[in-house]
Amino acid sequence: MADESMADVAPSPPNTLPRPDGELEQLQRVWKRPTGWRALTVVNNNHVGLLYIGTALLFFLLAGVLALLMRTQLAVPDNDLIGHELYNQLFTMHGTVMMFLFAVPAVEAMAVLLLPNMLGARDLPFPRLSAYAYWAYAVGGLIFFCSIFVGLAPDGGWFMYPPLSSSAYSPELNADLWLLGIGFIEISAIAGAIELAVGILRTRAPGMTLDRMPIFAWVMLVFSGMVIVAFPAVIVGTALLELERAFGMPFFIAQKGGDPLLWQHLFWFFGHPEVYIIFLPAAGMVSMIIPAMTGTSLIGYRLVVLAVVATGFLSFGLWVHHMFATGIPQLSLSFASAASMAVSVPTGIQIFAWIATIAAAARLRPFKLPMLFILGFFFIFVLGGLTGVMVAVIPFDLQAHDSYFIVAHLHYVLFGGMVFPLFAAFYYWAPFVSARALSEKLGRWAFWLMFIGFNVSFFPMHLTGLAGMPRRVYTYADSYGWGPLNMASTLGAYMIAAGVLAFLIDLARNFRPVGDANAGNIWDAGTLEWLPSRSYGSRSIPFVTSREPLWNQPGLARDVDAGRYYLPNAPTGRRSTLVTSPVQARPEYVLELPGPGWSPLLAALGTAGFFLLLTFKLEALAGACGVLAVAMIWRWLWDADANPVRPPVDIGGGLRLPVSCGGSASHSWWAMVILLMVCASIFGSLLFAYLFLWVTSPETWPPLARLPSMGLPLTSTGLLLGTSVLLAWLSRALERERQVAVRLGLPAAMLMIAAAIGLEAHGQWQAGLRPQDSGYAAAVYALIGLQAVFVTTLCFMAAFTVARSLAGRLGPARRASFDSTMLFWHYTVAQGLLGLCAIHGFPRLLE
Amino acid sequence: MPGSFPRTFLFMLSGPIIWAVHFLFVYTVNGINCARPALDGVWMGLPAPLWIIVAASLLALLAMAAIFLRLRSRMPRTACPGFIPWLAGALSLLSAVAIVWETLPVLLVPACA
Numbered sequence: 001m002a003d004e005s006m007a008d009v010a011p012s013p014p015n016t017l018p019r020p021d022g023e024l025e026q027l028q029r030v031w032k033r034p035t036g037w038r039a040l041t042v043v044n045n046n047h048v049g050l051l052y053i054g055t056a057l058l059f060f061l062l063a064g065v066l067a068l069l070m071r072t073q074l075a076v077p078d079n080d081l082i083g084h085e086l087y088n089q090l091f092t093m094h095g096t097v098m099m100f101l102f103a104v105p106a107v108e109a110m111a112v113l114l115l116p117n118m119l120g121a122r123d124l125p126f127p128r129l130s131a132y133a134y135w136a137y138a139v140g141g142l143i144f145f146c147s148i149f150v151g152l153a154p155d156g157g158w159f160m161y162p163p164l165s166s167s168a169y170s171p172e173l174n175a176d177l178w179l180l181g182i183g184f185i186e187i188s189a190i191a192g193a194i195e196l197a198v199g200i201l202r203t204r205a206p207g208m209t210l211d212r213m214p215i216f217a218w219v220m221l222v223f224s225g226m227v228i229v230a231f232p233a234v235i236v237g238t239a240l241l242e243l244e245r246a247f248g249m250p251f252f253i254a255q256k257g258g259d260p261l262l263w264q265h266l267f268w269f270f271g272h273p274e275v276y277i278i279f280l281p282a283a284g285m286v287s288m289i290i291p292a293m294t295g296t297s298l299i300g301y302r303l304v305v306l307a308v309v310a311t312g313f314l315s316f317g318l319w320v321h322h323m324f325a326t327g328i329p330q331l332s333l334s335f336a337s338a339a340s341m342a343v344s345v346p347t348g349i350q351i352f353a354w355i356a357t358i359a360a361a362a363r364l365r366p367f368k369l370p371m372l373f374i375l376g377f378f379f380i381f382v383l384g385g386l387t388g389v390m391v392a393v394i395p396f397d398l399q400a401h402d403s404y405f406i407v408a409h410l411h412y413v414l415f416g417g418m419v420f421p422l423f424a425a426f427y428y429w430a431p432f433v434s435a436r437a438l439s440e441k442l443g444r445w446a447f448w449l450m451f452i453g454f455n456v457s458f459f460p461m462h463l464t465g466l467a468g469m470p471r472r473v474y475t476y477a478d479s480y481g482w483g484p485l486n487m488a489s490t491l492g493a494y495m496i497a498a499g500v501l502a503f504l505i506d507l508a509r510n511f512r513p514v515g516d517a518n519a520g521n522i523w524d525a526g527t528l529e530w531l532p533s534r535s536y537g538s539r540s541i542p543f544v545t546s547r548e549p550l551w552n553q554p555g556l557a558r559d560v561d562a563g564r565y566y567l568p569n570a571p572t573g574r575r576s577t578l579v580t581s582p583v584q585a586r587p588e589y590v591l592e593l594p595g596p597g598w599s600p601l602l603a604a605l606g607t608a609g610f611f612l613l614l615t616f617k618l619e620a621l622a623g624a625c626g627v628l629a630v631a632m633i634w635r636w637l638w639d640a641d642a643n644p645v646r647p648p649v650d651i652g653g654g655l656r657l658p659v660s661c662g663g664s665a666s667h668s669w670w671a672m673v674i675l676l677m678v679c680a681s682i683f684g685s686l687l688f689a690y691l692f693l694w695v696t697s698p699e700t701w702p703p704l705a706r707l708p709s710m711g712l713p714l715t716s717t718g719l720l721l722g723t724s725v726l727l728a729w730l731s732r733a734l735e736r737e738r739q740v741a742v743r744l745g746l747p748a749a750m751l752m753i754a755a756a757i758g759l760e761a762h763g764q765w766q767a768g769l770r771p772q773d774s775g776y777a778a779a780v781y782a783l784i785g786l787q788a789v790f791v792t793t794l795c796f797m798a799a800f801t802v803a804r805s806l807a808g809r810l811g812p813a814r815r816a817s818f819d820s821t822m823l824f825w826h827y828t829v830a831q832g833l834l835g836l837c838a839i840h841g842f843p844r845l846l847e
Numbered sequence: 848m849p850g851s852f853p854r855t856f857l858f859m860l861s862g863p864i865i866w867a868v869h870f871l872f873v874y875t876v877n878g879i880n881c882a883r884p885a886l887d888g889v890w891m892g893l894p895a896p897l898w899i900i901v902a903a904s905l906l907a908l909l910a911m912a913a914i915f916l917r918l919r920s921r922m923p924r925t926a927c928p929g930f931i932p933w934l935a936g937a938l939s940l941l942s943a944v945a946i947v948w949e950t951l952p953v954l955l956v957p958a959c960a
């Protein structure tokens with residue numbers, strides 16, 4: 001496009017050579033990767049990213065073994081190898097592990113590994129958060145997986161519809177394991193998303209304006225936004241189902257004014273975007289690989305950005321298309337159907353952009369491995385898209401619903417749309433981490449076995465489906481005539497397995513992620529991750545003047561490696577990176593980053609232990625783990641807001657920047673704002689549940705007489721508003737260094753906000769409402785309960801801030817902990833006020 | 848200017864955000880209308896909710912156009928100058944198409960069958 005010609009003229013590198021003695025050694029020292037058993041304390045995103053990918057791959061293999069077991073059982077009619085109970089667990093675990101423990105973590109892991117270098121950062125802003133997210137995922141996921149060995153694996157399908165998953169039909173622990181296990185893995189995904197979003201917006205190399213961002217960064221930004229909006233819905237869903245199972249709060253029990261459809265809404269509001277949460281990053285990788293393999297910039301960069309952002313939004317309008325068969329009004333279905341059509345426009349745009357880029361190739365290397373996998377992806381994904389159009393047609397869907405046709409469609413889309421691009425990415429980016437590239441020869445075996453095996457396995461399923469074979473059956477009678485097709489599917493599945501095996505052998509033979517050496521830019525690609533790099537990323541941070549700086553700025557790699565660009569050193573003696581402005585990427589401040597430490601690992605172990613032990617009703621042990629988690633998080637945040645009395649530092653070229661920064665320009669403020677979006681999304685889902693139950697169960701909506709009188713909620717309102725005013729005042733007191741006010745004011749505010757929620761609960765209880773009474777009552781107590789969780793969190797935050805004040809770690813220029821607490825506080829007050837309006841205002845309004 | 852970021856971003860995403868609000872709104876109106884027919888009424892031969900939905904769609908389209916026309920010239924410059932307004936405009940256009948598509952069934956499909 002013409003954009004390139006309008007790019008700024010490349011400024012000459014700011015630093016002259018030679019660089020001072022000892023500078024490089026210092027850089028190496030502060031970024032040194034811990035060795036021995038201290039390797040567990042690693043926090044650098046490059047290193048964590050690699051572990052992260054390895055673990056995701058492990059789950060892919062584990063879930064694949066489950067799939068092979070299923071396929072073996074289905075190979076011949078009337079097979080009695082696996083009973084129906086185990087089969088139910090197998091498909092539930094296979095689906096759950098593939099979706100939650102492989103697909104989402106795998107793309108998040110790729111981002112954690114690639115983005116710092118791709119953006120030209122030394123690291124993303126919260127390395128310990130990534131480490132925490134990783135460990136929580138790895139430990140929690142493995143324990144969750146092991147449940148299948150003791151017969152405790154969930155068996156309700158990966159979407160766990162109630163009433164099948166309610167206590168009446170699943171009285172055992174299996175379903176609880178799913179609910180707590182998944183709920184908590186979602187939390188880890190959200191933590192990762194916050195890190196990625198702030199990283200992409202704030203740590204790009206100078207000059208990398210929004211419109212010069214690599215497509216993969218755009219994609220991961222949209223990914224993060226989608227995780228932030230979508231995952232809370234399923235967290236709320238799982239929490240409600242767990243409350244129902246543990247305490248008998250009847251959210252989903254129709255006889256008591258609950259509604260099983262509520263689960264489907266919450267689940268699919270997450271579940272449909274989930275498909276795009278998986279697919280978009282894969283498409284983003286394709287958009288990075290094709291230009292490198294063809295030697296041309298991506299054609300239609302703007303259009304692809306448009307497509308990615310539009311998909312991120314529109315895909316939320318589609319959740320209802322998973323519920324075509326549930327009796328929702330026809331017009332409502334049409335809205336979703338129309339949105340389904342709208343979302344196919346951007347997907348089409350992306351595909352045409354790729355084809356156009358290939359057509360414009362300067363040097364076409366279609367038969368290099370990454371490209372081969374991408375061609376395989378095209379073929380399979382387009383077929384999957386076509387069957388997708390078929391099932392978007394409501395009458396056809398009613399026919400094909402829950403048959404093997406759907407199994408075929410979903411694997412064409414998921415395997416074709418995500419696994420093939422991911423393998424392309426493995427082959428493409430291996431030289432970026434490994435001292436040796438992967439083998440072309442073995443890779444070809446892997447590709448052809450997987451590609452042919454995939455089609456042999458899944459194409460026949462369209463036919464078995466049309467012939468009437470329902471999904472999730474563990475066996476079938478010979479007389480149906482489904483035998484030969486199923487045998488083909490099974491043989492194909494083993495071929496896929498052989499292909500994956502070839503890939504693993506390749507890894508074992510050639511993959512050498514040894515510390516400080518990598519094979520380098522063997523594809524002659526144009527983006528920053530291909531700069532020479534070590535533990536510390538690239539030696540200096542370049543000024544970027546185009547989308548493919550390695551192509552357009554001659555000598556860049558050499559200049560960067562010689563330290564001619566910004567921040568060629570560790571000016572504060574610790575790890576640090578450059579923070580730039582979000583739109584124009586102008587350098588703003590130097591951010592100090594933490595080094596290795598035990599707290600993220602221990603905090604993750606505590607969190608995992610808390611949730612899993614709670615499932616087994618071991619409250620005391622769970623409590624101990626919870627305390628460990630809180631203590632470790634406290635430990636890690638304690639050092640976060642470093643002493644600010646430090647002069648600005650020189651980052652080269654005469655540019656002096658402050659170290660760290662406060663208020664609304666700081667990265668911690670941004671993370672807090674994103675966290676609040678997550679909170680708002682949680683609250684929104686819960687409010688939706690409350691209103692939805694009103695719509696569907698008019699009979700149990702309470703007569704007004706049972707609402708408490710207005711006195712209590714009005715008092716609560718006053719208390720809430722009072723605390724907000726108090727905090728605003730404390731903020732100004734802190735400005736004037738009045739520590740005593742902070743030390744007394746925060747506890748007072750804590751008491752007031754706790755009293756507000758206590759009064760509300762008391763009022764409902766006095767009015768005779770019990771959580772088990774009805775769906776309505778359950779929803780009211782859930783709203784109150786959520787507020788109580790927030791108030792508890794606030795108390796921890798306020799206590800932390802007071803402790804910092806007492807320790808002399810709080811001041812006018814060192815107030816991040818206070819600011820975060822204040823932001824969260826105002827949000828909680830707003831949420832409380834809205835909750836009160838809903839609980840007391842809405843029913844009165846309807847009278 | 849760091850302060851301009853939220854404005855830039857909201858402007859860029861205004862089309863899809865309006866689409867999302869519109870989608871939730873019409874979905875809710877129709878859901879409530881079918882679940883609680885008591886709220887239903889007939890204006891000029893057409894059920895009231897249909898009027899509401901069509902009006903909401905027109906309002907959404909107008910809002911998109913207004914925001915785009917008002918703010919497009921007040922965006923920070925990036926490497927290629929038209930990028931942010933272009934993205935905002937294209938997103939609005941696509942969202943507008945989605946809104947029109949979602950409104951058409953109102954005229955074709957019975958609301959609550």
Ligand code: HEM
Nearest residue numbers: 064067070091092095098103157158414415471472473493
């Ligand atoms: C290694 C190749 C794979 C094979 C042979 C395979 C095979 C199967 C089989 C036999 C079923 C059960 C169908 C039934 O009984 O209803 C199934 C279900 C499923 N698979 Fe796969 N699969 C593979 C890869 C994947 C991948 C990569 C994903 C996602 C990223 C995935 C996601 C799912 C889901 C979501 C279900 C539905 C589970 C449920 O019904 O609850 N699969 N697969």
Ligand SMILES: [Cu+2]
Nearest residue numbers: 272318321322
């Ligand atoms: Cu869907």
